[in-house]
Amino acid sequence: xxxxxxxxxxxxxxxxxTGARPRRGPRGSRTLSFWLFTSPFxxxxxxxxxxxxxxxxxxxxxxxxxxVTPSEFTGLGNYREILSDSGFMGSLxxxxxxxxxxxxxxxxxxxxLALLVDRLRFMRAFYRSVFFxxxxxxxxxxxxxxxxxxxxxxxxxxxxxxxxxFGVDNVAWLANPDPPWYWLVIVTARLWLQSGFYMILFLAxxxxxxxxxxxxxxxxxxxxGWQTFRYITLxxxxxxxTAVILLLLVAAYQAFDEFFNLLSKTTWGxxxxxxxxxxxxxxxxxxxxxxxxxxxxxxxxxxVTLLQGRIMGFxxxxxxx
Amino acid sequence: xxxxxSNWDRRSILRAAAGLAAAGSLAACGGNNGxxxxxxxxDDLVQYFHxxxxxxxEQAVRRYAKAYSKAGVTTQWITGSNFExxxxxxxxxxxxxxxxxFHPQIQLVRSGQVADLTDIIEPVKDDFNRAxxxxxxxxxxxxxxxxxxxPQFFFYRKSLLEKAGIQPPSTLxxxxxxxxxxxxxxxxxxxxxxxxxxxxxxxxxxAGADTLDQKNQVAYHTDxxxxxxxxxxxxxxxxxxxxxxxxxxxxxxxxxQGLCAIQFCGMWAMPQFQQTLxxxxxxxxxxxxxxxxxxxxxxxxxxxxxxxxxGNVEAAKxxxxxxxxxxxxxxxxxxxxxxxxxxxxxxxxxxxxxLKSGLPAEGVKLFNQYGHFDNIGWTQxxxxxxxxxxxxxxxxxxxxxxxxxKCDGTVNAELKKLFG
Numbered sequence: 126x127x128x129x130x131x132x133x134x135x136x137x138x139x140x141x142x143t144g145a146r147p148r149r150g151p152r153g154s155r156t157l158s159f160w161l162f163t164s165p166f167x168x169x170x171x172x173x174x175x176x177x178x179x180x181x182x183x184x185x186x187x188x189x190x191x192x193v194t195p196s197e198f199t200g201l202g203n204y205r206e207i208l209s210d211s212g213f214m215g216s217l218x219x220x221x222x223x224x225x226x227x228x229x230x231x232x233x234x235x236x237x238l239a240l241l242v243d244r245l246r247f248m249r250a251f252y253r254s255v256f257f258x259x260x261x262x263x264x265x266x267x268x269x270x271x272x273x274x275x276x277x278x279x280x281x282x283x284x285x286x287x288x289x290x291f292g293v294d295n296v297a298w299l300a301n302p303d304p305p306w307y308w309l310v311i312v313t314a315r316l317w318l319q320s321g322f323y324m325i326l327f328l329a330x331x332x333x334x335x336x337x338x339x340x341x342x343x344x345x346x347x348x349x350g351w352q353t354f355r356y357i358t359l360x361x362x363x364x365x366x367t368a369v370i371l372l373l374l375v376a377a378y379q380a381f382d383e384f385f386n387l388l389s390k391t392t393w394g395x396x397x398x399x400x401x402x403x404x405x406x407x408x409x410x411x412x413x414x415x416x417x418x419x420x421x422x423x424x425x426x427x428x429v430t431l432l433q434g435r436i437m438g439f440x441x442x443x444x445x446x
Numbered sequence: 447x448x449x450x451x452s453n454w455d456r457r458s459i460l461r462a463a464a465g466l467a468a469a470g471s472l473a474a475c476g477g478n479n480g481x482x483x484x485x486x487x488x489d490d491l492v493q494y495f496h497x498x499x500x501x502x503x504e505q506a507v508r509r510y511a512k513a514y515s516k517a518g519v520t521t522q523w524i525t526g527s528n529f530e531x532x533x534x535x536x537x538x539x540x541x542x543x544x545x546x547x548f549h550p551q552i553q554l555v556r557s558g559q560v561a562d563l564t565d566i567i568e569p570v571k572d573d574f575n576r577a578x579x580x581x582x583x584x585x586x587x588x589x590x591x592x593x594x595x596x597p598q599f600f601f602y603r604k605s606l607l608e609k610a611g612i613q614p615p616s617t618l619x620x621x622x623x624x625x626x627x628x629x630x631x632x633x634x635x636x637x638x639x640x641x642x643x644x645x646x647x648x649x650x651x652x653a654g655a656d657t658l659d660q661k662n663q664v665a666y667h668t669d670x671x672x673x674x675x676x677x678x679x680x681x682x683x684x685x686x687x688x689x690x691x692x693x694x695x696x697x698x699x700x701x702x703q704g705l706c707a708i709q710f711c712g713m714w715a716m717p718q719f720q721q722t723l724x725x726x727x728x729x730x731x732x733x734x735x736x737x738x739x740x741x742x743x744x745x746x747x748x749x750x751x752x753x754x755x756x757g758n759v760e761a762a763k764x765x766x767x768x769x770x771x772x773x774x775x776x777x778x779x780x781x782x783x784x785x786x787x788x789x790x791x792x793x794x795x796x797x798x799x800x801l802k803s804g805l806p807a808e809g810v811k812l813f814n815q816y817g818h819f820d821n822i823g824w825t826q827x828x829x830x831x832x833x834x835x836x837x838x839x840x841x842x843x844x845x846x847x848x849x850x851x852k853c854d855g856t857v858n859a860e861l862k863k864l865f866g
Binding site for chain 1: 470530534537538553557559585631632640641643682685688689690692705733737826830833834837838842843849
């Protein structure tokens with residue numbers, strides 16, 4: 126495309142002497158418009174994504190404490206350090222446990238909500254908005270509410286009041302990791318924040334299923350309820366489900382806010398981003414080691430994403446079919 | 447790409463325009479760099495303070511800054527519980543503060559982050575508490591000006607102890623027992639903060655050990671400390687400790703709201719305690735952990751540092767000299783008008799009327815009798831390592847020896863970097 130365009134531009138057909146201003150053809154302006162419209166985002170992408178990634182790669186080979194312009198080259202020292210760091214390796218485990226739990230749970234809950242709302246005869250818009258609304262709340266604000274009023278450890282915290290009715294003693298939900306009640310706090314906060322958004326996606330997909338399919342199934346003798354759901358609804362939602370699972374995994378990779386705000390000064394329950402935050406921006410400002418961890422994490426995410434693409438077939442274009 | 451339609455429809459153009467507008471407004475946010483608003487003449491300086499909890503403190507800091515005529519000083523009042531990470535992160539940027547408050551830590555000196563202030567302190571050196579000079583000195587140079595000393599100890603409700611028929615505990619075992627006997631279905635016996643980290647150093651000192659010894663070697667890994675950690679685990683699992691309180695140990699709320707009978711806190715909160723509880727208030731040091739140990743008090747506090755990598759080092763030094771060396775009125779106001787702090791200047795401490803009698807005088811006594819000051823060689827990385835010890839073997843049921851071994855690894859690596 127571009128070759129033709131340039132030739133056209135470089136040697137335009139001799140213009141007729143009409144007296145009118147020579148106009149550039151629609152083909153010529155396409156390249157210009159392409160750059161005009163993509164460059165602001167491209168520049169942003171380069172400055173805020175690619176340069177930091179490159180810089181972090183550079184930093185990972187240096188002893189960079191309290192500076193981002195280091196001079197002492199240490200080779201693979203930072204990588205050796207981060208890979209033998211039990212905190213970082215443990216955080217990879219934490220993340221796996223968290224993702225393995227939160228992805229299916231959110232998927233099931235948002236699908237369940239979507240099915241319920243879809244069945245409503247009246248006030249559907251109201252319930253749709255009510256369930257969607259928490260999406261607009263920030264993770265930090267939600268964490269603070271969860272920490273300070275719902276799950277605080279004193280007798281007037283909401284959770285402790287409720288269990289108090291049944292004669293159960295106050296529980297220190299976050300301070301005491303044994304039993305690990307903190308997961309309940311984290312998971313409920315995230316479910317509350319996320320489910321509504323994915324519910325909307327499922328709701329749209331549900332409303333896209335042609336009613337004829339249900340009619341045909343009913344005529345063929347499928348019982349309403351589980352059988353119809355299992356053999357009609359669920360297969361029809363396959364594309365949406367795949368997308369939702371991918372989005373949920375991405376969100377789980379990015380887990381930071383609620384962990385950071387709910388669990389301060391712990392050695393447990395730390396996803397990789399929190400761990401790296403403390404390494405690079407915490408007390409000893411070790412940007413070298415933190416960058417090495419970030420590179421390790423990036424490589425892992427790339428590998429997982431590629432595998433996911435292989436298994437789920439997501440991202441394969443039309444031509445692959 | 448060539449497969450794409452070349453026709454622009456109105457919708458996509460609108461979308462792109464909206465995107466550009468959004469990007470534009472984001473870029474505009476960058477204009478607020480915290481430097482505006484300086485009213486004085488000359489250089490503009492930026493100072494960082496962590497958010498003090500006592501009412502009036504922020505206004506006071508701004509008032510002092512406004513009274514300075516040689517430069518416009520902008521104050522950044524940093525809220526939230528992670529002042530150190532916000533400070534450290536900003537020190538790397540162009541928006542770094544010229545003057546900031548922090549604790550003396552040698553890595554800031556070694557990395558050239560803080561300026562040598564010997565020349566402004568030297569003339570009044572003898573007026574400072576000697577420990578406060580020592581804790582800011584590396585190789586004969588003084589790197590920070592102490593503003594306030596903050597002893598940390600226990601506050602308790604006398605009436606509740608009397609009702610339970612117990613004396614203020616003098617050993618850790620007695621403290622654990624007191625916590626149990628003071629606990630009712632409404633009130634927990636004891637509050638040490640939500641993560642218990644405030645009592646790490648007191649526990650080490652009260653077990654007869656120290657963070658580092660004179661030669662900057664590990665001194666906390668002793669049998670006494672291990673014993674103390676085991677006792678703390680008993681206390682933590684006993685159910686008599688207030689945990690996950692809405693406000694942490696530095697805030698007087700827990701004791702004031704009747705959530706606990708004994709609270710670990712600092713001298714700064716004494717006025718607020720007195721206001722709520724009146725005379726029903728006593729104080730005591732962290733009790734001894736082992737027979738060989740002694741009660742202890744952590745003499746924390748805050749100091750002013752000048753950012754040596756900033757663009758206004760000389761102007762910043764002059765400002766620090768003006769406010770924290772010359773302006774004794776402001777120094778006394780800062781130490782005694784909001785929370786109670788002990789002025790590091792002996793001349794001011796001697797004349798501070800509010801600290802002369804009653805409970806404040808008892809606080810000063812604990813400070814002098816049992817106080818341990820900061821060790822400049824004990825850095826944030828080491829502090830975090832000991833916090834992890836508490837997390838691993840007090841809040842989690844790990845083995846204290848193993849946790850301390852892990853801590854030794856981190857601390858020794860750090861010591862090697864700092865002292866070779």
